[in-house]
Amino acid sequence: MKLAVLTSGGDSAGMNAVVRAVVKAGILNGCETWIVREGYEGLVRGNTDTQIPSTIDEPFADPSARQRVRSGKATNLVENLRFGDGDLLHDGTGDHARGRTLKGRYIVRAGWDDVRGWFADGGTLIGTARSKTFRSPAGRLAAAYNLIKEGIDALVVCGGDGSLTGADLFRSEWPSLISTLHSEGKITDEQLSKHGHLRIVGLVGSIDNDMSMTDLTIGAPTALHRICEAIDNINSTATSHSRAFVLEVMGRHCGWLALLAGVSAGADFIFIPERPPQTDSWEDEMCEAISMHREVGKRKTLVIVAEGAHDSNLKPIRADYVRDVLTERLGLDSRVTTLGHIQRGGRPCAFDRILVSWLFGSSVVHFSLVTCDVDDNLLLLGKTGASLVYTPEQGMDLDMLRADVKFLKIRYGLDAKGKSEGRLVIRNECASKVYTTDMLTDMFREEGGGLFDSRYASLGHILQGGVPTPMDRARAARLSLRCMAFLEEHHQSLLAQPPKSRCAPPESAAVITIQGSALKWVPVTEMVKHADMKNRRGKEAWWEPVKGWVEALSGRSELV
Ligand SMILES: Nc1ncnc2c1ncn2[C@@H]1O[C@H](COP(=O)(O)OP(=O)(O)O)[C@@H](O)[C@H]1O
Numbered sequence: 001m002k003l004a005v006l007t008s009g010g011d012s013a014g015m016n017a018v019v020r021a022v023v024k025a026g027i028l029n030g031c032e033t034w035i036v037r038e039g040y041e042g043l044v045r046g047n048t049d050t051q052i053p054s055t056i057d058e059p060f061a062d063p064s065a066r067q068r069v070r071s072g073k074a075t076n077l078v079e080n081l082r083f084g085d086g087d088l089l090h091d092g093t094g095d096h097a098r099g100r101t102l103k104g105r106y107i108v109r110a111g112w113d114d115v116r117g118w119f120a121d122g123g124t125l126i127g128t129a130r131s132k133t134f135r136s137p138a139g140r141l142a143a144a145y146n147l148i149k150e151g152i153d154a155l156v157v158c159g160g161d162g163s164l165t166g167a168d169l170f171r172s173e174w175p176s177l178i179s180t181l182h183s184e185g186k187i188t189d190e191q192l193s194k195h196g197h198l199r200i201v202g203l204v205g206s207i208d209n210d211m212s213m214t215d216l217t218i219g220a221p222t223a224l225h226r227i228c229e230a231i232d233n234i235n236s237t238a239t240s241h242s243r244a245f246v247l248e249v250m251g252r253h254c255g256w257l258a259l260l261a262g263v264s265a266g267a268d269f270i271f272i273p274e275r276p277p278q279t280d281s282w283e284d285e286m287c288e289a290i291s292m293h294r295e296v297g298k299r300k301t302l303v304i305v306a307e308g309a310h311d312s313n314l315k316p317i318r319a320d321y322v323r324d325v326l327t328e329r330l331g332l333d334s335r336v337t338t339l340g341h342i343q344r345g346g347r348p349c350a351f352d353r354i355l356v357s358w359l360f361g362s363s364v365v366h367f368s369l370v371t372c373d374v375d376d377n378l379l380l381l382g383k384t385g386a387s388l389v390y391t392p393e394q395g396m397d398l399d400m401l402r403a404d405v406k407f408l409k410i411r412y413g414l415d416a417k418g419k420s421e422g423r424l425v426i427r428n429e430c431a432s433k434v435y436t437t438d439m440l441t442d443m444f445r446e447e448g449g450g451l452f453d454s455r456y457a458s459l460g461h462i463l464q465g466g467v468p469t470p471m472d473r474a475r476a477a478r479l480s481l482r483c484m485a486f487l488e489e490h491h492q493s494l495l496a497q498p499p500k501s502r503c504a505p506p507e508s509a510a511v512i513t514i515q516g517s518a519l520k521w522v523p524v525t526e527m528v529k530h531a532d533m534k535n536r537r538g539k540e541a542w543w544e545p546v547k548g549w550v551e552a553l554s555g556r557s558e559l560v
């Protein structure tokens with residue numbers, strides 16, 4: 001199967017991690033993987049330059065590595081290692097020193113190493129667009145033709161609500177598009193029967209977090225980080241001058257960014273489209289709240305306005321107007337800051353990277369693309385780059401280490417000669433008492449020979465320090481409020497008992513937990529049943545399968 005991936009609409013952090021995961025998971029599932037540049041626009045334009053070969057011929061760092069892969073068995077990973085356009089895409093250059101170019105080529109083959117390290121880059125390296133031509137029937141006909149011309153039978157689209165609406169339309173029109181192409185003589189009988197179905201999967205990549213049926217969209221947590229960082233900076237200058245700041249944040253018709261930023265960074269008042277002010281005199285309400293905060297000693301004021309905010313009569317609420325109200329009615333020295341596209345840029349936060357790997361565990365690719373039926377509706381998937389990870393849960397033993405060394409030797413051997421890159425091994429401090437970080441480093445150095453060297457770094461207490469993320473801040477606020485309500489409730493029920501025989505029930509000593517996206521109270525008596533008291537951790541950890549993904553995405557499971 002030939003699988004292609006594109007990114008479309010407003011870019012969001014994590015889109016590169018999506019492309020990397022799709023390419024790798026596709027290869028692990030036996031597919032040929034392709035990248036469509038510039039969103040739907042690239043599909044419409046297709047490939048006009050057919051002179052460039054789809055592959056480059058580079059010698060391996062260790063010519064014998066190929067034979068040692070699973071005792072010489074040909075694997076799809078080795079057949080799809082690199083095709084030569086990864087560097088061009090990553091550097092954003094049209095041309096290559098050796099005459100390779102992306103000009104006139106919008107649908108390009110990509111291999112495992114072509115997307116190496118992409119999880120850490122912001123935006124989308126393969127380009128995105130708001131394509132007018134794809135909105136027209138003629139544009140979609142051209143897109144269908146170009147896909148069939150390249151022999152692609154499955155498409156992954158990462159974008160927002162618009163892109164996925166476009167994907168769904170494309171899917172539903174597919175039978176009529178291919179029948180038109182056939183009647184116009186553009187595709188053969190064979191192509192018509194081979195491409196009768198287009199398998200298509202959507203991943204929601206959008207900073208707005210505005211898609212129904214999914215708690216989080218890819219890129220939303222990172223955008224929230226950007227906003228929170230900006231507010232932390234604004235707070236210091238606002239406090240210095242005792243000023244009021246009105247901050248306008250993105251989010252189109254969705255208030256998630258504004259609301260969560262407000263909770264994480266301590267806003268005095270927040271305007272979001274979903275909950276317009278209930279009264280026509282919202283100005284009075286806002287001024288009253290802010291005056292109260294000032295009276296109790298707050299030196300600064302922060303009001304957050306979502307870009308789509310409006311009043312109950314659907315009249316937009318603009319940041320400039322809010323600033324004027326604060327200045328005129330409260331006499332505050334007020335300023336407006338519009339964060340704009342800064343919110344969309346930058347490296348994805350850890351959560352967005354994990355979200356992507358999660359959505360694209362190779363089994364999901366397999367389920368969605370290799371086995372799904374076209375007559376189904378469009379499938380939507382809405383929820384690091386180490387090579388090896390050692391955890392206390394799994395422990396370490398000699399067999400494991402022997403296989404790991406073998407994997408590293410093969411993997412470095414398969415690198416293009418002279419172009420090896422660093423690979424990361426992460427060891428939890430308690431993974432083993434015997435196989436220490438020092439010992440592991442020495443062992444890899446010794447075994448690496450001329451292929452690779454090794455060094456170690458210990459992060460120590462850096463992990464415990466630093467500024468809390470907005471997700472942690474919002475979570476802390478949410479949990480604390482619920483805890484206060486819990487205490488109140490149990491206090492009231494105790495008070496209702498006769499004073500001399502008051503007795504708190506066991507469930508009144510509880511821990512507030514997050515399970516899925518729900519908050520649940522777990523009595524301490526229940527919690528101990530699920531705890532591994534000796535090792536001071538849970539008996540079962542929801543994240544244990546992650547180790548399997550690390551090994552799949554590094555190629556270990558395929559190569560040894
Ligand atoms: N109704 C539609 N029909 C066909 N294509 C669409 C439709 N809506 C959106 N698209 C395509 O998806 C692209 C991105 O959509 P847009 O709404 O701009 O961004 P986002 O996907 O981030 O919401 C559009 O430029 C267009 O090419």
Ligand SMILES: O=P(O)(O)OC[C@H]1O[C@](O)(COP(=O)(O)O)[C@@H](O)[C@@H]1O
Pocket residue numbers: 009010011160161162205206207208250251252307344
């Ligand atoms: O970058 P542009 O084209 O000006 O679009 C800005 C819009 O894009 C977004 O950042 C993301 O929206 P989409 O996910 O719909 O593309 C919105 O929050 C904002 O309103």
